Amino acid sequence: MSRHRAVRTMNYDDEYDFDDVYGHSVEDDYCVSPGTDQIPEEDETMGDKPEGKGSYDEDYDPLKDSSNFQRPPLNPIDEARLNSCLEEMRNIVGETTPEHLMIDAVLRSDFNYEKALNDVLNSQSGKTTEPKSDIACRPKIFMIGGDEPNEGSVVTAPQEPQVTRMTFSTGNQTNSGFTPEKNSGMDVETESSNPACRDLGDSFASLDVKKSASQAKLDAGDSGSSNNTPKKAPFLLKTKLERLDVKKEYAKRQADGKDFINLVVIGHVDAGKSTLMGHVLYQLGFVNKRTMHKYEQESKKLGKASFAYAWVLDETEEERSRGVTMDVAQTRFQTNTKVVTLLDAPGHKDFIPNMITGAAQADCAILVVNATRGEFETGFDAGGQTREHAMLIRSLGVSQLMVAVNKMDTVDWSQLRYKEITTKLAAFLKQTGFKESDVSYVPCSGLSGENLCHAPKDTQLSKWYTGPTLAEGIDRFRSPDRMIDRAFRMCVGDIFKGMGSGFSVAGTIQAGSVQVGDRLVIMPQGDICNVKGIAIDEAPLSIAFAGDNAVLTITGSDMNNIGVGSILCDPMLPIKVTSRFRARVVIFNIDVPITKGFPVVLHYQSLNEPAHIHRLISQLNKSNGEILKKKPRCLTKNMNAVIELSLSRTVCLELHKDCKELGRIMLRYAGHTIAAGLVTEILDKPSSKTE
Amino acid sequence: MKLVSKDIDKNSAGGVTMIPEEAEDMWHAYNLITHGDSLRSTTIRKVQTETATGSTSSSKVRTTLTITVESTDFDTQACVLRVKGRNIQENQYVKLGAYHTLDLELNRKFTLGKPEWDSVALDRLDQACDVTQHADLAAVVMQEGLAHVCLVTSSMTLVRAKIDVSIPRKRKGSCSQHDKGITRFYDQVIQAVLRHINFDIVKGVLIASPGFVKDQFYEYMFQQAIKLDNRTLIDNKSKFVLIHSSSGFKHALKEVLQDPSVSARLADTKALGEARALDDFYSMLQNDPNRAFYGLKHVELAAEAQAVEVLLVSDDLFRAQEVSTRRRYVQLVDGVRESCGDVKVFSSLHVTGEQLGQLSGVAAILRFPIPEPESDGDDSDSTDEN
Known part of the structure; x- marks a missing residue:
């Protein structure tokens, strides 16, 4: 079953790169282009050699460029012609040629695909013979690709290589399959302003664990699916290409x-x-x-x-x-x-x-x-x-x-x-x-x-x-500021079978934005899925922002893998998952005092989970937050306190200081709301006991 | 549990022979048997024999073994008790000191020898052999998309089935998915009820939920029962009681058991008494915090002052591996009894016992207020370890 799932949820462009590096047996099946033939054999050891790393990077260029490249504006007929030309060309050159080069060529040759193909192949052979220079100009391409079509966005080019390097250092060779995913996800991140980037650092730690898990899944399915990769890849690349500029779209809507x-x-x-x-x-x-x-x-x-x-x-x-x-x-x-x-x-x-x-x-x-x-x-x-x-x-x-x-x-x-x-x-x-x-x-x-x-x-x-x-x-009423430049978060409020393939999840997007074709991770399950469609009020859209009440059509995961209260998030910056955390709470008007061991129902967004109060850390002064008493025996009405809660299952949580909307919890007991609180600290399971 | 013979000398050492008759007796046995006891029971042992030519053959033989207990293991779902230890009586199949795990079986007698039968153990023995205390009850605690089918006996609450499905919400213009989801959910719950509840044994079935889920479910269940001509359900219709609960989670069972309409039906079972005692404790904590103590050190302090009126203690504590730890708790219980206090031993399988267990396992309602001890910090640390 898990193996099966892994095949379905696979990122095909990961697969593709993986094959370039490791898969020698299947290579002959489709790698007709000179580009792939040139990939040096020592790629297998790329982890150690800087040279190898270079060629490894070069592998990704098509993806990276295309993900930031915007198609020139065309009328629908031309668009269709362009697409059919691209399709034809891809059949011949495979996926080695950056899509934007192809598009350029097609436009230059006025939708004559044979002419365009010649152009492309000529430029290809010239390009692949000098990979070094290509690496050198890579960031520049990125800049151009990012800047030209979307004027409004702040593409911080210097940050990009830095971030990529971070992802390299966190893993070793086995990571390579996952890295392109990171890069594509990074687009949103690099566009975002500084606070979001600052968050990057601390979420990487949690990311690592998750990453290795999903990595294992991907690995498991490798051999089985690599054969059909070339067929599927064009679809994915196309959707990548259509990535919209978040800010621009948002401004348009406003x-x-x-x-x-x-x-x-x-x-x-x-x-x-x-x-x-x-x-x-x-x-x-x-x-x-x-x-x-x-x-x-x-x-x-x-x-x-x-x-x-x-x-x-x-x-x-x-x-x-x-x-x-x-x-x-x-x-x-x-x-x-x-x-x-x-x-x-x-x-x-x-x-x-x-x-x-x-x-x-x-x-x-x-x-x-x-x-x-x-x-x-x-x-x-x-x-x-x-x-x-x-x-x-x-x-x-x-x-x-x-x-x-x-x-x-x-x-x-x-x-x-x-x-x-x-x-x-x-x-x-x-x-x-x-x-x-x-x-x-x-x-x-x-x-x-x-x-x-x-x-x-x-x-x-x-x-x-x-x-x-x-x-x-x-x-x-005033419309609040939406956190559209943060990592994507959507709390699942409803799951149902929609029309067509996959299933639909409904909920409010708390932060970030989502576009058709995005890959998201379902937390706390850790499953990866694809967004096939977005609808708001039954009207299909290609992008949705924080604050929207959207219905996403999801493929690549199973309906049973997701529950009400799960959180869909950016695979780059998944939400934290824990079964124990600390919260600063305000106790409401209650009859029964709260002691440790008290069973409560935790309400968090659309989730409700049984939990119990593991311990009472301190009682706080209401107005200035000073600690009045450490380890109080019980908490009575209208007190402020810091408590530690533990759950039998893991849930997704966000610290209040990181995200106000996602850092609030409610505690209920026997039909009464007994406390409301803010998540102040997420504890890992083992450390809480020793402390 | 049937008591066959009891041979305890004046130093309170000795052996007791019992025959467990139902699943709950296993739970009692689990609470009686501790590290260092000797246990004698019939068992099946795989024996290897070697012939003169060196070929080996193994066969299973039924034999009676006596072991010194090293560890016990209780499976709450199957109600099976496994006791591991070393053989102390050699016989033709098993050498002295060989390890063996006894699976205690229903209706087969076993003899338990203890170097010291303390008051708690003797109480437990009385309780186990008291047939009047039985009141088996089934409960279905549910909310939309979540249901727990539980069996409540006097000393155990067993979750027999947990049904957790996601039901699509009502959407504008279409409720069919929601309705379909609900029906599927109810069907699953009915299946669980039929499979896990033995209507010959249980005295009543409680259906508890917030809102109208219980009424809707009850109606649907009997509609289905009539449609499918399910005699078991139709014949036992009078056993079903609908009760309000605040949620479908397991701990809501506590509210359910305290509901006046249930307590009338249940007479005075242990589960009910426990729920009430814990409630008393909490209301005392609210009204007069100096008369409600919890945590071993605090309660011991109060016991020394002969202030304990009601002692609430989880049976979990008496299963301590170390003899000295157990003795400390037994002394506390004895001390309270001497000063005419009431001792309530909570079953850790009940929801209330679970809660008490989280609350360090010991709590006390005092006769008169005692100022809160100052050395607060150390105490709660030490109780955390429990």
Whole structure:
């Protein structure tokens, strides 16, 4: 099985190089070109000889160049002609000729492939006879390749050789198969600004382990698949070639005018979250009248006419018949200035794990409270979800909040009631850590649709309220800065069988960007996979950025190898994996004190895993973080502390100081959130005991 | 466990002959047998014989052996106890000092000799031979995509099956994959229930989950049972109880056992008592931290002051390899009993015992507050080693 998998997940260009260096038996099968014939035999010992290393590097030139080379802009017909020419040429010259040379030749010869082929072959023979000079000019090629087409990007050429050297020094000969992968992955990295590069260093240590593992897999499959390499390689090279410039694309998208935000809707059960948002979607025209009419009819039949709007978001049989949202519903809509990914979280306390999953992806939130007398109070008092949800999203890093005071029609749009609720909430939210300027309040009614997208018509409201509507409120949210220049991270929230080959994973991209054809590693499983397609809201795209809620179609791995909570990352800089770590936590309002040995459920992004508190390291001063007491016996409510957690399975974690979004955790116990924290230290298993 | 004979002299040395009758008795035996004891039982031994011409033949013979115990090994899944040691009674097949591993078998008697039967061991013996304490219970703790099928006996919680599948989420416009995933998951759980739960033995089956998963599953299971005409399920429908739990992880079983509707059904089993005692400890820690101690040193200090009202101790500690370590714990238990304290020995197989084990294995609720000892740092270090 593992051998089988290794064949499927193989990087074909690795294979290719490997064959050049070691595979003498299969070489005759396809190496017609003079280029490969020239590869000196002593390549096998290249680890020791600098000369050998040179020729080894030279091997990669085609790949490296092509990965940075952008095709000249062509109209679709020419593009097709170019492709067919390239295909023909490849059949003859194999993969030894850099793609950009081929393209140049084709363009020069005006899509006459025979002429182009002659050109190429002539230049080839000239080139391969003097490999030394080629090495010398390699960095230059890189620079040109990187700079010319993408003006905006900062290709730091000096860094590139330095980084490559690092990768060499970490491994020995056996690494060679893996190195090209590194180089291609490095494109993104070298483009990134300095902080990301600084991260490079420390992640290499963890990389090494993983690398050797995947190396072993690749090795295992070597002999079996090398034969079909030449057939597959053109496909891969082509996809490499189409790599887009991340910054440029991002700028292009931003130029479209609408900001992207991920919005989570939270609040106590039956506050009217789904109905409110369903009605907003309807008013904005994202639900057509016919569907709405159908929902109205059907809900009436069930005797739940008031749930019609909620049905827009609650789609499963179970949710509709019970009238309760159970899982986060995801949908997308546009307002005047924003493209919003809406996450409708369940309010019931049993589904808080689902709500955490949704909130972990969000940038801003709408807190829905029920204005009805008595209802607001139950939701707000101890045991209600209004408090818990607000605290959760704050700890999950959501800082912008809009409070929708819902069901105002039940209290006759009383300004007094509105004032009462907002003052109560304001005091609480301030205490929870929301800035006053980041919190806004909107009175509305989800059922009647008052003050959602249009200014209020009801005179009872309009006579005292002149503020924004709910939709205007959404427009006022600020889109946060996305970490598009960091290493790619995407937390898997859902896995399903999509159309065609492979399977699909859905989730929010926390950092970096991904393009079709990229290779990613699934952590903590350590499996390598290929991205075959990217879709956002069912529209196929070629690139997706941090902050996007994307669906990736994956090939090269098995559906069973990936679970909810796995993290897809850049194979160059995989996320850290551990089963023991330290975190600085804030204890919430709890009845039972926390001691060591306490079993908890760890919530991290979309993951929930059982864990237990291995030890209590220290209790901290709330305001300045000073250590009050080392090794406290127990932790009671509202304390700040450093604790060590251990899990039975390994999970992916990122330090909070490296990545804020991915460094937050939640601890729950017996249906209550007991603590929220930041990952401060990731411990290796053996070292923690001795210390 | 059936007690055949008990021969313990006034120095509390001697031997006891027992016949294990069910899987749980193996767990008791595992807790009784320690390093240095002598164990006599029938076993199968492969014997090699050499003929005059030098050719060898091997055959398996059933023989009775007595060994001094060197190590014990308990397989929780199969409930098999293997005891390794050296032969101390020579017979025609096995030489003196030869190593042998005894596999204790059900319904075959064994004799355990100890140089000293301490109070904890004697308690354990009483408990093992007490037939009234049985209340076998099955529990299915589940959440969407995750289920644990467990058997809860008075001193063991065994996870018989863990089902972990990923269920596609509901997506806009299509719930069919989600529904299909759910159905497949439920089917798997039903299979596990049928395979692992013996309805002749268990008194009840608890189905626990957050939200509506339990109701949905219960409904689906009996729909299927009727469709497939599964008599076992239909006949035992009354044994199923639905209970709320906060998650589908194993430790949620603790909440399940504390649910009032379960405790009524369970009467007073050990698992329940343990869960309650641990809860008392935690609430004491919250209300009056100076009356709730944990960690061996702290608790010993309190015991010296005769302050221990309830002592919670994990049976894991009594299985210590070193005699002196065990003796230290036994002394602690005896000391508490002398001062009229209550001693609860937790089974390390229960979820509560697991938690106590993480909490250094010893905890105590005190009669009166004692100021927290100052030498804090050393103590928690030493308890970490346990």
